[in-house]
Amino acid sequence: xxxxxxxxxxxxxxxxxxxxxxxxxxxxxxxxxxxxxxxxxxxxxxxxxxxxxxxxxxxxxxxxxxxxxxxxxxxxxxxxxxxxxxxxxxxxxxxxxxxxxxxxxxxxxxxxxxxxxxxxxxxxxxxxxxxxxxxxxxxxxxxxxxxxxxxxxxxxxxxxxxxxxxxxxxxxxxxxxxxxxxxxxxxxxxxxxxxxxxxxxxxxxxxxxxxxxxxxxxxxxxxxxxxxxxxxxxxxxxxxxxxxxxxxxxxxxx
Numbered sequence: 001x002x003x004x005x006x007x008x009x010x011x012x013x014x015x016x017x018x019x020x021x022x023x024x025x026x027x028x029x030x031x032x033x034x035x036x037x038x039x040x041x042x043x044x045x046x047x048x049x050x051x052x053x054x055x056x057x058x059x060x061x062x063x064x065x066x067x068x069x070x071x072x073x074x075x076x077x078x079x080x081x082x083x084x085x086x087x088x089x090x091x092x093x094x095x096x097x098x099x100x101x102x103x104x105x106x107x108x109x110x111x112x113x114x115x116x117x118x119x120x121x122x123x124x125x126x127x128x129x130x131x132x133x134x135x136x137x138x139x140x141x142x143x144x145x146x147x148x149x150x151x152x153x154x155x156x157x158x159x160x161x162x163x164x165x166x167x168x169x170x171x172x173x174x175x176x177x178x179x180x181x182x183x184x185x186x187x188x189x190x191x192x193x194x195x196x197x198x199x200x201x202x203x204x205x206x207x208x209x210x211x212x213x214x215x216x217x218x219x220x221x222x223x224x225x226x227x228x229x230x231x232x233x234x235x236x237x238x239x240x241x242x243x244x245x246x247x248x249x250x251x252x253x254x
Contacts, residue, residue, distance in 0.1 A: 014099045016107050023107060025076040025100075034076025034108075041109035042085040043239070044078045048176055048210035050241060051203050052079055054249065055139040055172035056234050057227055057242070058216060065089055067138035070166065072124040072154075077104040079141050080119070081111070086238055089139075090116045094124045125154050128162050137166040140173040155187050160194035160215070167217035177211045184211060188252065191215050200252035203245070213252075221251065 012028030018038070022045060025034040035045045044050045056064070067090070069083040074095035083091040095101055098121050104110040111117060120127060124144060127133075140163055144154050163173050173195075177187050191200060191213060199219040205211045222230075224246065231242035 011097045011099065014097065014103045016103060023076075025103065025108070027097075027100075034078060036076055036078065036108050042081050044082050046078070048178075048206045048208065048212055049075075049078050049143075051206075051210075051212040051245070051249075052141050052143065052174045052176060053082070053240055054174055054201070054203070054212065054214050054245065056238070056240070057230050057245075058170070058172050058214075058220065058222075059138065060170075061233065061237070067168075068092065068136050069139040069141070070094070070133070070137045071141040071143070072128070073142070073144045074100050074104055074110075074119065075143055076108050077110040079143075080117070081109065083139070084111065084117045088116075091118075092133075092137075093119045094122055094127045095119060096121070096123055125159060125162075128166055134165050135168060138168050138171045140166055140171065142173060143176040155190055157190045157193040160191050164194050164215070164217060169218050171217045173215045173217075175213045175215070177213060178209055188213065192252075195219075197253045198251075201249060202252050204248040 015026045015028070017024045017026065021037060021039070023036045023038055024032045027033050037043060037045045044053070059067070065088040069087070069089045069091045071079045071083075071091070071093040074080060074093050080091055080093045083089045101119055101121060105112070113119060142163065167173065175187070175191070177184050188200070188202075195215040196219065199216045201214040201216075203212045228246050231245055234240055235242045
């Protein structure tokens with residue numbers, strides 16, 4: 001048996017549950033790996049996933065639709081769908097489990113691949129080293145958890161250095177960190193080694209315990225008033241609840 005076949009057989013079973021208004025994705029456990037409001041399939045339902053769009057605070061609104069967004073780990077496809085349908089940005093997603101892709105297409109309204117949308121079934125750790133992606137990504141979303149949701153699957157300084165190499169000069173990476181404080185501190189240290197501490201921003205944890213960290217390819221430090229104005233414009237244009245972000249989002253090296 002080849003290593004590739006072994007790996008595919010080790011991947012968890014993908015399942016779907018509904019609670020009436022919201023549909024959830026699971027990977028072999030009761031843990032929710034992604035959600036979609038059934039009557040609003042292209043909006044972002046989960047709070048932490050909304051926060052993964054914080055890169056918009058550092059992007060030129062006039063250039064967003066001309067950029068390239070990449071997601072590592074498809075989940076229920078919320079970020080991919082929002083970037084493609086709402087932001088109208090060229091979107092690439094890398095997902096290891098082909099069953100996740102099939103379920104997202106069947107149950108979570110993920111559109112088929114096209115000129116501005118592609119899902120690559122591959123190991124993200126290897127695929128992001130592909131020279132074709134280097135320096136092309138304006139917004140990178142990293143949400144790589146196994147079915148136990150204990151700690152990120154990829155979380156080393158070398159991995160985050162590879163992520164940084166994907167970004168354009170004005171690009172940003174957002175990462176979902178979930179779990180114990182010790183795991184969070186280790187992840188933050190790995191990101192700081194790759195990006196520099198001055199490049200890092202972080203939200204306070206959500207009620208569910210998800211902490212979203214943002215890393216800029218080129219560190220900037222806009223004034224709070226400027227960030228607040230950008231947040232208001234984003235909320236008005238794209239409907240994300242960005243106005244309340246200003247109370248819970250700040251530089252790590254404040």
